[in-house]
Amino acid sequence: MTQNSNIAAIASPPGVGAVALIRVSGPDAKAICAECFQGIPAVKWEARKQYYGKIIDREDQIVDDVLLTWFAAPNSFTGEDVVEIACHGGVLVTRDVLSTVLAAGADSAAPGEFSQRAFFHGKLDLTQAEAIMDLISAQSDLAVKAAREQLDGRLGTELGLIREKLITVLAHVEAHIDFPDEDIDPDTVDQLSSRLNEVIGMVSGLLATANQGRILREGLRTVICGAPNAGKSSLLNLLLGFDRAIVNPTAGTTRDTIEEVINLKGIPVRLIDTAGIHEGEGDVEREGIERSRVQLERAELVLFVIDSSASGEVAKRIDLPDGARVLRLLNKSDLPTHPDWEGEEGIEISCLTKDSADAIGEVLYQNLVESGAVNTASLTAINTRHQHCLRKAGEYLHNAAENLKAGESPEFVAMDLREALGAIGEVIGKTDVEEILGEIFSSFCIGK
Numbered sequence: 251m252t253q254n255s256n257i258a259a260i261a262s263p264p265g266v267g268a269v270a271l272i273r274v275s276g277p278d279a280k281a282i283c284a285e286c287f288q289g290i291p292a293v294k295w296e297a298r299k300q301y302y303g304k305i306i307d308r309e310d311q312i313v314d315d316v317l318l319t320w321f322a323a324p325n326s327f328t329g330e331d332v333v334e335i336a337c338h339g340g341v342l343v344t345r346d347v348l349s350t351v352l353a354a355g356a357d358s359a360a361p362g363e364f365s366q367r368a369f370f371h372g373k374l375d376l377t378q379a380e381a382i383m384d385l386i387s388a389q390s391d392l393a394v395k396a397a398r399e400q401l402d403g404r405l406g407t408e409l410g411l412i413r414e415k416l417i418t419v420l421a422h423v424e425a426h427i428d429f430p431d432e433d434i435d436p437d438t439v440d441q442l443s444s445r446l447n448e449v450i451g452m453v454s455g456l457l458a459t460a461n462q463g464r465i466l467r468e469g470l471r472t473v474i475c476g477a478p479n480a481g482k483s484s485l486l487n488l489l490l491g492f493d494r495a496i497v498n499p500t501a502g503t504t505r506d507t508i509e510e511v512i513n514l515k516g517i518p519v520r521l522i523d524t525a526g527i528h529e530g531e532g533d534v535e536r537e538g539i540e541r542s543r544v545q546l547e548r549a550e551l552v553l554f555v556i557d558s559s560a561s562g563e564v565a566k567r568i569d570l571p572d573g574a575r576v577l578r579l580l581n582k583s584d585l586p587t588h589p590d591w592e593g594e595e596g597i598e599i600s601c602l603t604k605d606s607a608d609a610i611g612e613v614l615y616q617n618l619v620e621s622g623a624v625n626t627a628s629l630t631a632i633n634t635r636h637q638h639c640l641r642k643a644g645e646y647l648h649n650a651a652e653n654l655k656a657g658e659s660p661e662f663v664a665m666d667l668r669e670a671l672g673a674i675g676e677v678i679g680k681t682d683v684e685e686i687l688g689e690i691f692s693s694f695c696i697g698k
Contacts, residue, residue, distance in 0.1 A: 256282055257363055258356035260348055267339035272348050274333045274356055275364060280320055283333040285354040287318055297322040305337070307350045314343050328364055329371025369679060375406045376679035380633065384467060392516035393466040396629035405456075405630055409678050412452050413671065416647075419445050420667040426660045443654055450647045453674075456632055457640050462624050463631030465550075469511045469520030470623060472614075473545045476555035477564040481581040484601035485555055486510065486523040489610065507541055515615050517624050522549075551617070552576045553610075558583065558598070562590035575621065577613065632677075639676045646670035 256276030262269070274283055284292035289303020297320055305313040317336040326332040337347045352358060365382055368374045381400035388394040399405075419442055474482045490510055508523040524542035546552065549571070556565050558580040570576055578596035580587075584603075597613055599606035618624050632640065650666035 256356045257359035257367075258282075258348060258351045259359035259364070260344055261334070261364075262339070262344075264341075266341060269336050270339040270344040270347075272335040272337065272344070272351060273359075273364060274335070274351060275326070275328045275330045275359075275367060276356070277323075277331060278355065279331040279333045282351065282355045283318065283320075283335065286313075286350045287316075287335075289318070295320045297325065300336075305335070305347050305350055307346075308353060313346050313350050314338055316347070324371065324373075327373065328367040329373045330367060375403070377405045377409070377636070377677060378403060380635075381405075384633075387467070389469065389511050390466070390513040390516050390518040392624070392626065392629060393518060395516070396463070396466050396631050399629055400631075405632070405636075406678050408452070408456065408630065409674060412449055412456075413674055413680070415445060415449050415452075416667065416671050416674065419449070420664060420671060423660050423664045423667060427664060439654060439657075443651060446647065446651050446654065450644065450651065453640055453644050453647065456630070457637060457644065459625075459628075459631045460634075460637040462629075463633050463636075465624055466518065466629070466631055467633065469518035470550050470618065471522065471548060472519050472551045472553060473522045473524060473542075473549035474553045474555060475524050475542060475546055475568070475570075477557065477568065479560075480555040480557040480565065481601045482523055482555045483508075485553065485579070485581070485599075485610075486521055488601045488604075488607045489521060491607075507545055514611055514618075516626070517615065517618055519614065546574070547571055549574060550623070551614075554578045556580050556591065556594075556596065558587050558591045558594075558596075559585035560588055562588070566590075575617070577617065579610065636677050639673045643670040643673035646673065 254277055256274065256278050258272060258274040261271040261273040276282075280292055280295070286305050286307065287301075287303050288306045290301045295301065300317045300319050302315070302317055305316050307313055314337045319334045319336075321327070321332040321334070323329060323331045335347060335351070337344060362379075365374065365379045369376060369379050378401050381397045384397035385394065385401060388397050422438070422442060474485055476482050486508065489512055507525075510521050512519050512521060522545050524545050552570060552574050554568075554570065554576050556562070556578060559582040578594075580591060580594065580596040580598045581601055583598040583606075584600040597609065599610060619626065646666045646669040650663050650670065653663045653666065
């Protein structure tokens with residue numbers, strides 16, 4: 251990325267709509283757009299005010315009627331001069347407006363380049379930049395809320411606090427390195443160990459949110475399984491609210507897995523309908539059953555659907571993965587119960603009634619909350635990249651704590667602390683070692 255270049259791109263989703271948005275950013279964004287905008291002269295533009303006009307190409311042909319807004323640096327999303335052009339939302343007209351802007355001197359923006367510039371200009375840290383995509387791709391209310399909190403800087407603030415505490419510990423250790431004649435006495439070691447353990451606890455707390463983050467972003471993998479004709483596909487259709495899977499009394503109708511996501515009180519749940527598990531006849535049916543078993547091994551939650559009106563001979567032979575969280579659903583409660591299922595534990599449902607969908611949804615939600623899979627009170631949630639960096643930081647912090655307690659040379663402790671600081675800095679995109687020097691000079695008056 252060239253910092254002094256000017257970039258442009260369509261900022262609205264592809265396809266046809268009432269309005270589309272063209273975004274231009276760079277030191278010459280205003281001049282470039284002024285060249286192809288016919289309306290209020292650029293010298294009269296005021297920041298954050300919309301102006302009506304026309305986009306004119308180099309042949310003086312009208313491309314479209316538009317509304318133009320100028321955001322003056324540094325008070326813009328990217329921190330540079332930004333111009334946003336709202337035009338009609340047709341595919342061709344949007345493309346023509348962008349082509350006209352590019353012909354006036356802008357370059358096509360690379361994927362994510364606007365957010366990247368916002369990061370480089372200090373408008374966002376890396377966690378906030380990542381939250382933009384989380385917000386766009388969120389599939390539930392809680393996922394939107396979690397992304398919104400991260401975009402507002404909640405995760406960055408927590409990581410910033412961890413860095414500050416770690417810098418303080420490192421500054422003390424560095425001071426003892428600079429003054430080798432002054433040993434680290436037991437009281438100081440205890441104080442440093444206490445501060446270090448506090449940092450370790452904070453890092454561990456963030457690592458514990460990784461699973462919640464994955465669920466909010468991808469959905470809880472919930473596999474619907476059971477014997478043929480138990481009502482698995484009917485259950486999927488019931489929970490979705492529309493007919494997604496084919497339902498037929500013929501055994502083996504479902505041959506492959508079907509995935510859909512539902513929004514369960516803000517929690518995304520990825521439902522996976524599978525083929526009925528039994529001794530299959532034919533290669534295709536056996537392949538479908540094998541895929542069902544693979545999905546079961548990967549499931550975070552299993553909805554075990556049982557036809558309570560039929561014999562349990564096949565269903566009771568189905569082996570579920572060890573340790574899997576299982577909800578047993580006794581389907582077809584509108585029919586007489588077969589003796590095999592008298593007194594069996596499970597939730598009685600009928601996939602023919604809307605009430606059953608509400609009951610299953612409530613049980614599912616309570617299961618998620620009580621199991622700790624999602625903590626609705628705290629939506630701080632790290633992603634896979636954050637998890638990798640924080641795990642590295644945790645390892646270095648534990649090494650530093652052990653070396654400090656064992657009385658190892660301060661150089662070894664400082665080395666681990668620096669590595670931990672770098673790993674944490676990777677999360678938010680900040681690894682400035684000058685902060686350590688600043689802490690040393692201000693706290694210990696070195697060189698006074």
